[in-house]
Amino acid sequence: MTSPAITSTRPTIKFDRISVILWIGAAVLFAGVFAYGGYLITVMQLAMIYGVFCIGLNFFMGYTGQASFGQNAFAAIGGYGTAILCVQYNMEPVLALVTSMVVAGVAALVVGYPTLRLRGHYLAMATFALGLITYDISVQWTSLTQGYMGYAGIPPLGIGSYTIEDERMKLVCLTVLALIGLWISQRLRNSRFGRALRAISGSEPGAAALGIKISRYKLIAFVIAALYASASGSLFAHTVGFISPEVFGLHMVVVTFTMLYVGGVGTIAGPLVGAIVASLLPEIVRSTGRFQDVAYAAILLLMLIFAPKGLYAVGDLFRSRKVDKPETRA
Amino acid sequence: MTLLKVRNLTKRFDGLIANKDINLDVPEGSLFAVIGPNGAGKTTFFSMISGFLPSTAGTIEFDGHDITRKPQDQIAALGLIRTFQLVQLFKGMSVAENVEVGCHLRTKGGVASALFRPSWFYQQETEVRDRARELLDFVGLSAQSEQDADLLPYGQRRLLEMARALAAKPRLLLLDEPAAGLNTQETDALALVIQKINAQGTTVLLIEHDMALVTRIAQRIAVLDFGRKIAEGTPDEIKQHPDVIAAYLGVEEAEHA
Numbered sequence: 316m317t318s319p320a321i322t323s324t325r326p327t328i329k330f331d332r333i334s335v336i337l338w339i340g341a342a343v344l345f346a347g348v349f350a351y352g353g354y355l356i357t358v359m360q361l362a363m364i365y366g367v368f369c370i371g372l373n374f375f376m377g378y379t380g381q382a383s384f385g386q387n388a389f390a391a392i393g394g395y396g397t398a399i400l401c402v403q404y405n406m407e408p409v410l411a412l413v414t415s416m417v418v419a420g421v422a423a424l425v426v427g428y429p430t431l432r433l434r435g436h437y438l439a440m441a442t443f444a445l446g447l448i449t450y451d452i453s454v455q456w457t458s459l460t461q462g463y464m465g466y467a468g469i470p471p472l473g474i475g476s477y478t479i480e481d482e483r484m485k486l487v488c489l490t491v492l493a494l495i496g497l498w499i500s501q502r503l504r505n506s507r508f509g510r511a512l513r514a515i516s517g518s519e520p521g522a523a524a525l526g527i528k529i530s531r532y533k534l535i536a537f538v539i540a541a542l543y544a545s546a547s548g549s550l551f552a553h554t555v556g557f558i559s560p561e562v563f564g565l566h567m568v569v570v571t572f573t574m575l576y577v578g579g580v581g582t583i584a585g586p587l588v589g590a591i592v593a594s595l596l597p598e599i600v601r602s603t604g605r606f607q608d609v610a611y612a613a614i615l616l617l618m619l620i621f622a623p624k625g626l627y628a629v630g631d632l633f634r635s636r637k638v639d640k641p642e643t644r645a
Numbered sequence: 646m647t648l649l650k651v652r653n654l655t656k657r658f659d660g661l662i663a664n665k666d667i668n669l670d671v672p673e674g675s676l677f678a679v680i681g682p683n684g685a686g687k688t689t690f691f692s693m694i695s696g697f698l699p700s701t702a703g704t705i706e707f708d709g710h711d712i713t714r715k716p717q718d719q720i721a722a723l724g725l726i727r728t729f730q731l732v733q734l735f736k737g738m739s740v741a742e743n744v745e746v747g748c749h750l751r752t753k754g755g756v757a758s759a760l761f762r763p764s765w766f767y768q769q770e771t772e773v774r775d776r777a778r779e780l781l782d783f784v785g786l787s788a789q790s791e792q793d794a795d796l797l798p799y800g801q802r803r804l805l806e807m808a809r810a811l812a813a814k815p816r817l818l819l820l821d822e823p824a825a826g827l828n829t830q831e832t833d834a835l836a837l838v839i840q841k842i843n844a845q846g847t848t849v850l851l852i853e854h855d856m857a858l859v860t861r862i863a864q865r866i867a868v869l870d871f872g873r874k875i876a877e878g879t880p881d882e883i884k885q886h887p888d889v890i891a892a893y894l895g896v897e898e899a900e901h902a
Contacts, residue, residue: 476811503759505753507754509757510746517737523717524721524726525749525810526726527718539756
């Protein structure tokens with residue numbers, strides 16, 4: 316028999332040794348970044364912004380197990396939505412962020428409905444095309460997007476007359492938002508809804524046989540990922556103050572994929588861990604000078620070889636061993 | 646009362662006729678088996694009933710509802726739950742979580758309730774976990790409940806899939822070759838579980854290759870061969886039916902003749 320204590324605490328965050336170490340590590344890291352200041356603050360700001368994107372992408376790619384190479388399209392909607400509404404219509408930043416998210420959500424619903432009938436490689440190709448089309452639109456529709464010039468002078472995040480100008484405060488704000496994103500992800504994962512998503516990832520026929528409406532759940536996961544992506548696009552615009560088509564181009568797809576897989580696709584905190592690690596790593600290997608790209612790639616490859624389920628799953632490995640041992644004896 | 650009523654069910658794959666005019670009545674509460682040699686069309690028949698394959702002609706009625714060519718999730722929602730010959734466990738989820746997914750149809754709630762968690766949310770989660778524990782106890786997998794489902798040995802995967810199906814509280818449980826690939830000991834354990842499920846009031850429709858298992862536990866048996874139903878009756882009738890003997894032991898019969 317299993318002890319009921321183990322099962323009954325499952326839906327809440329477990330404060331065991333691994334998580335404590337992880338949280339302390341994160342706190343030390345942030346304290347260091349705060350003390351050091353300067354460029355590292357910007358790096359961490361971007362890490363949090365990409366983190367939000369990855370937490371969203373994880374709903375679709377991690378929990379539900381579907382491939383999307385086009386989530387940058389929704390980040391572009393968020394970024395441009397925010398830029399246009401704030402710069403041209405002087406809208407409140409928070410309101411612009413929410414409005415863009417609604418637009419991105421509706422767009423994801425409309426695009427996802429036919430696209431999500433595809434599976435595997437075909438779905439990957441279709442979503443990839445979605446990202447490319449959005450990039451082309453952002454370049455060509457100059458009357459709306461100002462083409463390659465992009466938008467400058469986007470105001471920082473704030474409410475009413477209070478705006479967050481200080482770079483350290485911006486980082487605090489972004490970190491809080493990323494943690495809220497993480498909290499939502501954790502809540503949704505540990506529920507009937509989250510179980511249905513993960514069941515689809517595990518076996519579509521199996522899920523269908525238990526009455527799970529596969530296409531509906533895939534679509535919801537896709538829309539959630541788009542909402543997160545849009546929010547991250549808006550946050551980028553507010554934080555950096557400038558956007559152009561390149562920001563939401565192929566680079567974003569590659570970077571976010573790296574983050575997701577380095578951190579651990581399908582785990583709760585993995586996307587955020589991956590975003591931080593993959594953002595800091597280039598700064599760490601910068602000292603190798605000409606070889607920095609080689610060093611960066613080599614370290615990423617080593618991570619993927621020795622921690623194929625991501626850095627976050629390495630902790631889980633120790634955790635599950637500890638839990639399993641007394642049970643196998645029983 | 647007839648729970649499942651199949652009339653003239655036919656499946657054609659281009660020129661090949663996999664099922665031809667099959668009629669079947671599964672009474673409520675029975676343990677019914679469909680048997681037949683390899684390639685007789687058992688799995689095709691089964692897939693059409695569970696909605697995984699559209700039929701070419703004929704009708705399927707479940708509990709008074711026409712379920713012909715209905716989507717799988719709608720059929721499942723009516724209480725017709727299937728298992729798979731190649732077990733379809735949810736990889737990356739624990740044994741207990743697999744069973745919890747089975748409760749999907751008998752629970753409610755989506756994104757909003759997961760996020761805001763009203764008091765019924767916690768109550769339902771507790772019920773789901775209790776139910777999973779109960780069912781794992783029932784099939785004898787409680788010791789493995791926190792383990793990854795993909796780490797289970799083959800025989801236990803079958804049992805887990807069955808526990809998961811039971812979590813949906815099926816009115817009719819469709820088992821697709823549950824004994825395939827199991828050793829004698831595992832088959833015995835499985836037979837016991839199937840009989841227990843039936844004894845608790847769930848109608849079971851079993852598709853099986855293993856004649857010994859079927860004649861031991863089924864109350865009524867239909868035999869398919871070359872896509873047609875060639876016989877139906879009690880296990881004793883089936884064992885003596887000349888067409889069935891010919892279908893199963895055709896080669897030997899020819900040698901004796």
